[in-house]
């Protein structure tokens with residue numbers, strides 16, 4: 001048997017209704033916040049991520065699905081959406097449109113990570129990227145968009161963690177402090193982090209190795225090195241969030257795993273289920289993002305500030321289910337037309353086609369079942385009504401409509417089924 005690759009999932013019809021509901025809510029929220037949808041390719045030139053996400057990040061160094069195409073060009077399955085959106089904005093000249101430019105997307109992402117509950121190699125994101133505004137108000141608007149989505153989905157026990165990781169002016173001093181701190185403890189770091197000490201010491205702070213994490217726990221905090229501009233930006237943003245009634249926890253430990261961030265970074269965490277071993281709630285980041293004022297230029301575009309977030313759809317859904325939201329199911333057929341005999345079989349196909357054209361969820365037999373097993377099947381698929389059609393019914397144009405819940409039977413005109421069911425409001 002051929003099985004799916006590790007860390008990927010099949011989303012089956014019993015599960016797709018909750019995905020559709022989540023996507024619908026996310027789309028509504030995006031529209032509430034004035035965003036237009038953007039779609040982009042599944043793979044891009046590898047250089048886009050090396051330059052955009054940063055070639056010293058775990059994502060680029062360890063997790064990308066990279067391949068050579070038949071022309072010998074290095075391509076990569078997108079590990080995230082931000083760099084793709086920025087590339088598209090530059091390539092399509094959207095930077096010349098009225099600002100702020102507000103975009104949203106649904107995308108699958110690919111990262112070669114160790115699969116675990118809520119951590120996959122192919123996963124789905126809903127995200128927004130917004131350009132052309134570098135004010136704390138723009139940050140507050142993006143963060144409130146994530147907050148609105150999470151609240152509309154009914155996810156409980158959510159924490160928003162806020163931090164600022166500074167800009168080009170405050171980074172050099174912070175970098176120096178990190179180098180001084182980690183140089184002393186160099187021997188305890190993993191090979192990659194020893195290299196990062198020379199190239200990008202901030203990346204050591206989000207290394208997944210537990211040993212590096214333990215060493216990083218007491219590292220200097222970026223918030224102690226912010227320049228005046230970054231500090232004021234952060235203070236204004238936090239007071240705006242308070243004013244809006246959005247609760248947050250300042251957390252100087254949040255540095256994010258992607259290189260493009262400047263100033264504001266944030267993460268929303270929530271319980272996504274119970275740990276099967278300990279029985280305790282397992283908390284994960286369901287949505288995260290931040291400001292990236294240098295990224296558009298880095299990828300070859302004009303000077304254009306940006307900010308956005310991405311929410312892991314898989315995690316949002318797990319968190320919703322854990323918050324015991326009603327999980328939607330596929331809508332059942334409104335009617336099952338059971339034909340008896342060959343002439344009726346043909347007639348039934350025409351009737352269900354007409355019903356479907358008038359917006360009624362109708363089913364009939366395409367398997368060649370006996371009447372008895374058709375009725376069993378109609379019950380199994382949850383059809384609200386059934387009608388049996390034989391030669392007699394075809395002749396008179398009238399038939400018996402049976403309510404499957406109450407067993408109530410009514411004689412009706414076959415031609416008026418659509419009208420009757422629409423009135424039922426099923």
Ligand code: HAM
Nearest residue numbers: 080082119120123285286287288289290308309310312
């Ligand atoms: P990220 O933190 O790498 O940021 O991913 C965003 C969200 O995607 C995470 O908070 C999580 O919910 C979900 N996620 C990440 N990795 C996995 C995985 N392996 N399995 C399941 N879910 C996962 C970004 O991707 C940035 N592009 C976000 C952003 C947009 N920043 C600014 N704009």
